[in-house]
Each structure stands twice: as structure tokens, then as C-alpha cells.
Amino acid sequence: MSLLIAISLTTGILSGIWGWVAVSLGLLSWGGFLGCTTYFALQQDGIKGVGLSIATNLSGVFWAMVIIKLSTLINLEIVGYIITALVAFMMCAQAKKHWLNFIPGTFIGSCATFAAAGNWQLVIPSLIVGVIFGYLMKTTGIWLHAKLSPNYGQINN
Template identity: 80%
Template sequence: MSVLVAIAITTGILSGIWGWVAVSLGLLSWAGFLGCTTYFASPKDGLKGVGLSIATNLSGVFWAMVILKLSSEFSLEIIGYIVTAVVAFFMCVQAKQTWLNFIPGTFIGSCATFAANGDWQLVVPSLLLGVVFGYCMKSSGLWLKEKLDVTPKALSAADDAQ
């Protein structure tokens, strides 16, 4: 079995479970999938990938709230565009920090916040659990591949035993 098929199997199963968990807890299932996507796209694997995904998603939520708050303070629409431009600059520049160097994760967190009309209290747990589910999807897929992979050495040893 290929790694892709193994991860696809566990991702399919855990996606269904995530949908149920999200509804049961009153979370945004789509935002959880964004958190999951952040983990899968992260340049880091394992717990470092989880940390990087969470840090960048949360920074994106923060920056979105800055844009929403500052834009609402002014009645001129152009001010909102200027605020967005300046904040987007900072969203990219923060990537100088190693723990914030995954710019897409920042923009994913920001976009989720905009899509939820600034309801960061709902977005944050949805993203966080989504990242955890992404980690579980990939790691359980790798585990499944390892368990189901029958190497030629193991096969010949089994043949020799017969």
C-alpha cells in the first residue's frame, strides 16, 4: 500500500469523525478543515508542524481582528484597504521569526476569521482542533502503511518457515 492511499484512508475516516465532533461541539467544521489543511501544507512534520500550524493560524486570527477593528473605526472605505495593505505586509514580515515562518498558515487563520465575520472565539478552537485532526490523519496514515506493509524479507522468512 502506498503512503498516499494509507493517508487517504485515515483522512477519510477522521474527516467524518471531525464533522461529527465539530457539530457536536458547535464548532465550524469548515474552519477545522482549514486547520487540517494548514498542518498538511506545513513545511514541518510531527509536533513541530503542529506548533508551526497553530502559531501561524493564531497569528492570522490576530491580524484579521486588527484589520476588522481598525477598519471599523473609520467611515472612509479607502482606510480599510490601506489598513489591509499595511497589515498584510506585517503578516509576511513576521515570517522572519522561525515559529511564524509559514506565511500560508497566517493567511489561512486570517481568512477563516474574515469568513466567520470576526467570531474569533469560534474560529480559534475550530482551527486548533483541525490542526490536531490533520496531525492525526497523517500520523495514523503513516502508521497504517507501516502495519500493512509486507516487505519481501518478511515474506521470504515466512516462506522459509513453511
């Protein structure tokens, strides 16, 4: 079995489980898939990848809330656009910090917050659990591939 098929299999199984978990816990299933997408897109495996995915997603939630709150202070449409431009700049510029350097993760967190109409209390746990599911999907797929590999356990000299 190829690595792609192994990861596809475990991702399919865990996606079904995620759907059940999301409904059971009252989370946003699509929000979790955005967290999962962040982990897969990052191309950095392991706990560091989980941490970076969560950090950038949460920064995106923060920036979306900044846009939402500041845009409601002045009832002029142009102000909202200016705030959005300034915040989008900050969302990219923060990538100078190594723990926030995955810009797509920031925008994913922000978009999830806008899609949930600013309900950050629901978005945050959905994204975090989604990132963890993304980690599990990929890790179990790699494990399955190694187990089914004909050379598993052999030492190559």
C-alpha cells in the same frame, strides 16, 4: 497499500469523525478543515508541525481582528484598504521569526476569521482542533502504511 492510499483512508475516516465532533462541540467544520489544511500544507511533521501550524493560524486570527477593528474606526473605504495593505505586509514580515515562518498558515487563519465575520472565539478552537485532526490523519496514515508494508519490522543491513 501505498502511503498515499493509507493517508487517504485515515483522512477519510477522521474527516467523518471531525464532522461529528465539530457539530457536537458547536465548532466550525470548515474552520477545522482549514486547520487541517495548514498542517498538511506545512510539510513539517510531528509536534513542531502542529505548533507551527497553530501559531501561524492564530497570528492570522489576530491580524484579521486588527483589520476588522481598525477599519471600523474611520468610515472611509480607502482607510480599510490601506490598513489591509499594511497588515498584509506585517503578516508576511513576521515570517522572519522561525515560529511564524509559514505565511500560508497566517493567511488561512486570517481568512477563516473573515469568513466567520470576526467571530474569533469560534474560529480559534475550530482551527486548533483541526490542526490536531490533520496531525492524526497523517500520522495514522503513515502508521497504517508501515503496518501493511511487506517489510514492516525487518531490519535492513
